[in-house]
Amino acid sequence: xxxxxTNAKTTTANARSKLxxxxxxxxxxxxxxxxxxxxxxxxxxxxxRLYKGQGKYSQSPIGAAxxxxxxxxxxxxxxxxxxxxxxxxAANELxxxxxxxxxxxxxxVATAVESYCIRRDETTRALxxxxxxxxxxxxxxxxxxxxxxxxxxxxxxxxxxxxLKAWQRGLPVTMKATTIKRLRNDFRAAxxxxxxxxxxxxxxxxxxxxxxxxxxxxxxxASTVNGDGRDGQILPVETIRKIVAAAKDIDADFHRLxxxxxATGARFSQIARMTVGDVDANGATLMVPEARxxxxxxxxxxxxxxxxxxxxxxxxxxxxxxxxxxxxxERDKYERVKGLDWRKCGRxxxxxxxxxxxxxxxxxxxxxxxxxxVPYALRHSSIVHQIQxxxxxxxxxxxxxxxxxxxxxxxxxxxxxxxxEITRKAVMPI
Numbered sequence: 001x002x003x004x005x006t007n008a009k010t011t012t013a014n015a016r017s018k019l020x021x022x023x024x025x026x027x028x029x030x031x032x033x034x035x036x037x038x039x040x041x042x043x044x045x046x047x048x049r050l051y052k053g054q055g056k057y058s059q060s061p062i063g064a065a066x067x068x069x070x071x072x073x074x075x076x077x078x079x080x081x082x083x084x085x086x087x088x089x090a091a092n093e094l095x096x097x098x099x100x101x102x103x104x105x106x107x108x109v110a111t112a113v114e115s116y117c118i119r120r121d122e123t124t125r126a127l128x129x130x131x132x133x134x135x136x137x138x139x140x141x142x143x144x145x146x147x148x149x150x151x152x153x154x155x156x157x158x159x160x161x162x163x164l165k166a167w168q169r170g171l172p173v174t175m176k177a178t179t180i181k182r183l184r185n186d187f188r189a190a191x192x193x194x195x196x197x198x199x200x201x202x203x204x205x206x207x208x209x210x211x212x213x214x215x216x217x218x219x220x221x222a223s224t225v226n227g228d229g230r231d232g233q234i235l236p237v238e239t240i241r242k243i244v245a246a247a248k249d250i251d252a253d254f255h256r257l258x259x260x261x262x263a264t265g266a267r268f269s270q271i272a273r274m275t276v277g278d279v280d281a282n283g284a285t286l287m288v289p290e291a292r293x294x295x296x297x298x299x300x301x302x303x304x305x306x307x308x309x310x311x312x313x314x315x316x317x318x319x320x321x322x323x324x325x326x327x328x329x330e331r332d333k334y335e336r337v338k339g340l341d342w343r344k345c346g347r348x349x350x351x352x353x354x355x356x357x358x359x360x361x362x363x364x365x366x367x368x369x370x371x372x373x374v375p376y377a378l379r380h381s382s383i384v385h386q387i388q389x390x391x392x393x394x395x396x397x398x399x400x401x402x403x404x405x406x407x408x409x410x411x412x413x414x415x416x417x418x419x420x421e422i423t424r425k426a427v428m429p430i
Contacts, residue, residue, distance in 0.1 A: 010036040011080045013067050016044055025049065028084040032091040036065065043067045046078055048087040062086045093158060107198055109159065109191070110152035113141050116190030137186045144171065144183055156194065157202050164213025188214045233377040234384050234414075239367065243378075246366040247359070252318070253331040254359045257350060259315045260329065261375065263308040264288050265382025265400050268353040268375070277324030278303065281313050291401045304401060331355075383407065387414045390422060 008024035009015040016036060025033040031051035038044050046062040062083055066072040072079040078086065117138040124135040146152050151167055171180060188210060195206045203209075235243075240262055247258040260271050266288045278287040290302040319328065333348040350356075353375065360375050379400070386396045387407075393415060397404045408415065 005033060008036065010034070013065070016065065016067060023047070029088050029091060032087050034080075034084050034087045035059070043070065046083040046086075048090050050091050060090070062090075106155040106157065107194060107201065108152065108156060109154050110146060112156060112194035113145050113152070113187070113190045116186070116193055117141060119193075120186075136182075140179070140183045141186055141190065145187055156191070156198075156206065159191075159206075159209060159213075161209050161213035164210070165215075168214075168216075184214055233373060233380045235373070235377055235381045237385070239369075240378070240381060242367045243363055243369075246363045249366070250359055250362055251331075253329070254356065256315055256319065257329050257356065258363075258378070259312055260286065261378045262382070263312045264306045265379045266306075267291055267379065267401075268350075270401070271329065272327075272350045274328040275324060276320055276322050276326045276328050278328060279313070279316055279320060281317070281320060284308055284310055284313055286312070288401070304399060306399060383411060384414050387411060387418050390418055 005025050005027060007026045008019065010019070010024055010026050016038070019036070019038050021038045023035050023037045025035050028034045033049040035047040035049055036044050037047060044065040044067050046065055047059060048062055049057050049059045051057055063076050063078045063086070064070060065083070066077055066079045070077045072082060074082050117135065120135040120137040121132070124132050145167075148167065148170075151163065154163060168184070171183075175183075191210045192207065195202055195210065244255070244258055244262060248255040257271065260266075260274070261268070264271070264286055270289050270291055273289045274286070278289070279285075280287070284307060286306045286308055287303040288306055290304065316328070319330070327349040330347045330349055332344050333346045334342040335345045337343050356375060363369070364371070364373060383396055383400055386399065387393070391399075393404050393407045397407045400407075
C-alpha cells in the first residue's frame, strides 16, 4: 500500500525557500509523489517517487527548480507545474510499461514490422504462384525502418506521433514521391495490424497516435507535391504506335505483352494472370482479371471486359490455339550450360514487371523516349486517352480497375480540359 504523506509547501519558490534541508514530498497523482530536495547552499531540485506495489517505490531526478532567480525553461529548469507534469508522465509511462509487459515482452516497432513483412511475403508468393525470397514491402521497410535502430527498438506502447513525424523528416531528400507513399502506407499498415491484434496490451489512443504521426510532414509534402510520377508519362498515340512497332522488332512474346498493356491499360500483375480463355476473338474483347489489391486480395476473381481493336486479336492469334486455362502470355525459358552459354528449355509465364526492363530499355532507345518513361506510362496514357474522348470518369475507373476518386485526383487537369472542350462546343452563337 502506498504511503500516506503530508503535502509539503512546494508550489512556489517563496514557500520552498522556507523549507529545511532534506526531501519534501507532495502527492500530484495517486501513488505519484513530487519531491523537492533542499541542499544547504545549493538550489533545490525536483525528483519523482513512484509507487510500484508491495510497499516498494522507485525514485528518479527530474531537474532543477526555478529557485534563486533561475528561469523555468520546461527542460532543465522547472517550476512546480512543469515538474508535476513530468512526474505524472513518468508514472503513466511506468504503468504503460507494466501493462504492456504483463503478457510477455514489450511489443516493439520491429516486432510489428517483421510480423507485417512475413504476411506480405506469403501473400506475394501466393499471388505469383512461386517462391519469392521477399516482398517489395520487406525491402522498403528493412531499408528505412528496421535499419533505423532507434526507431525499430521503440516499444509500441510508448511510441508518439512526434517519433513518427521525426522518422518522416529523416527520410532521404532524394527519395521519390511514389516510394515515400508506398513506404508510409506499408509502415502505417504494419503498426495498425499489430495494434489491432494487441489492443488489450496497448494504450487506447494508439490508433490516433499512428494516424497523427503518419500525416505528411512539411518535408514530405514538399517532396510529394506534383511528384506523383506521372509527369512526362502521358504519351501521344503516335508515340505509342512506335513503341508497339519497336517491341515487334525486338521479340514476338514481348510484342504481345506490350500490345495487351497498351490496349487495356491494365497493370502488369493483372495481365500476367490472363488465360487463353480470357480472349474473345469473335467479339474483339479481352477479359482482364481484377487487381488483387486491398482487402481480400487473393479472393478477388472478377474480370472486366475490355473491347479492343481487331489488330490486338490478330497479334494474339499465334498463342490462342492452346487450352483455355493456359496462361495467355508466355516467354522463352533458358538455362545455363557450359561457360556463359544458354539454351532454350521450354516456356514460362511473365512473373514480374522487372522481367521486361532490358527489352523496355531497348524500346526507349529505338523510339527516342526520355530515360524516365516507364512501361506504366502505357496505363497512364490509356486513362488519359479515354478521358480526352469524353468517357465518364466512372467508366474510365471501371475499365482500369481503380476508383473515381483516384481518377479525379490524379488526372484532374485532363478532365477539366475535356470538359472545357465539350462545353465550348455547346456555347450558344450570338
